[in-house]
Amino acid sequence: MLLTLLFCACSVDVSISTVEIGYDSNGDGVLSPGERGAVRVFVRASGMGDPPAALRYQLSSPSEFVDIDVGGSEGSCWKSGGERKWCCARSGTGTWFSLAPTTPPGSELPFLIRVEDTYGSGSWSLPFTLQVHAAASEPVISDVQVVQDENGDGVLNPGEETQLLVWVTNAGTVRLLELEYTLSTTHDEVTVTAEETGTYGDLEPGETGTPVTGVCIGWGCPLPRIRVSEDIALPATPTFTLRLVDELGVSWVRTFKVQVLAEP
Ligand SMILES: [Ca+2]
Numbered sequence: 001m002l003l004t005l006l007f008c009a010c011s012v013d014v015s016i017s018t019v020e021i022g023y024d025s026n027g028d029g030v031l032s033p034g035e036r037g038a039v040r041v042f043v044r045a046s047g048m049g050d051p052p053a054a055l056r057y058q059l060s061s062p063s064e065f066v067d068i069d070v071g072g073s074e075g076s077c078w079k080s081g082g083e084r085k086w087c088c089a090r091s092g093t094g095t096w097f098s099l100a101p102t103t104p105p106g107s108e109l110p111f112l113i114r115v116e117d118t119y120g121s122g123s124w125s126l127p128f129t130l131q132v133h134a135a136a137s138e139p140v141i142s143d144v145q146v147v148q149d150e151n152g153d154g155v156l157n158p159g160e161e162t163q164l165l166v167w168v169t170n171a172g173t174v175r176l177l178e179l180e181y182t183l184s185t186t187h188d189e190v191t192v193t194a195e196e197t198g199t200y201g202d203l204e205p206g207e208t209g210t211p212v213t214g215v216c217i218g219w220g221c222p223l224p225r226i227r228v229s230e231d232i233a234l235p236a237t238p239t240f241t242l243r244l245v246d247e248l249g250v251s252w253v254r255t256f257k258v259q260v261l262a263e264p
């Protein structure tokens with residue numbers, strides 16, 4: 001009994017106090033599939049024994065969806081908020097990792113941080129989880145204009161080659177990162193002849209954008225170009241498909257129609 005009491009009186013334990021997201025790609029403070037993230041793990045020493053003089057950590061994850069940065073998985077913990085509290089992070093931001101685009105939203109990803117006393121008094125393996133949220137970004141087509149058509153009336157006519165200016169709005173609540181598009185149509189008498197792929201860049205929540213090329217935005221830039229056959233049967237309203245994918249690997253399929261009218 002005396003030995004047990006002595007042991008308990010001298011022992012020190014290290015446990016996780018809080019876990020913070022230090023960085024995420026779209027900046028909404030939560031982790032979504034495809035994002036890069038950084039995490040700060042705050043630990044504290046409890047018990048009556050002297051706290052460790054210095055701590056080191058090593059972060060790992062058994063999850064197939066988590067890729068911890070090579071070389072960034074270990075480092076020193078620094079004192080934070082008193083003698084018995086530390087922040088275990090590679091820098092101010094945290095220790096970096098990537099989530100696979102296939103990570104299921106809603107899942108709880110397991111992590112393990114191993115903390116050890118630099119002077120050898122002990123080590124502690126501390127599990128924690130991080131929740132994955134569905135990305136709350138939502139690109140929608142807000143307008144389509146026929147521009148630079150041959151007769152300049154802004155209407156698709158048989159035999160014309162024109163550009164399409166497709167406006168996309170981020171109707172979600174978080175930033176869209178590097179939104180790329182692919183435009184196609186299955187209509188027999190209409191073909192996409194140029195710029196069938198391109199980018200909208202980043203779109204903030206509520207922002208409406210057009211394809212960007214370097215510093216060029218919208219009308220006058222290289223835009224998707226389409227050709228309508230002279231033989232198209234009228235009336236015709238070909239359907240176009242705009243496939244969108246962002247930097248996180250999340251994709252959307254949007255469709256729109258453009259009417260083809262006889263030249264007046
Ligand atoms: Ca995020």
Ligand SMILES: [Ca+2]
Pocket residue numbers: 149150151152153154155156157160
């Ligand atoms: Ca026209």
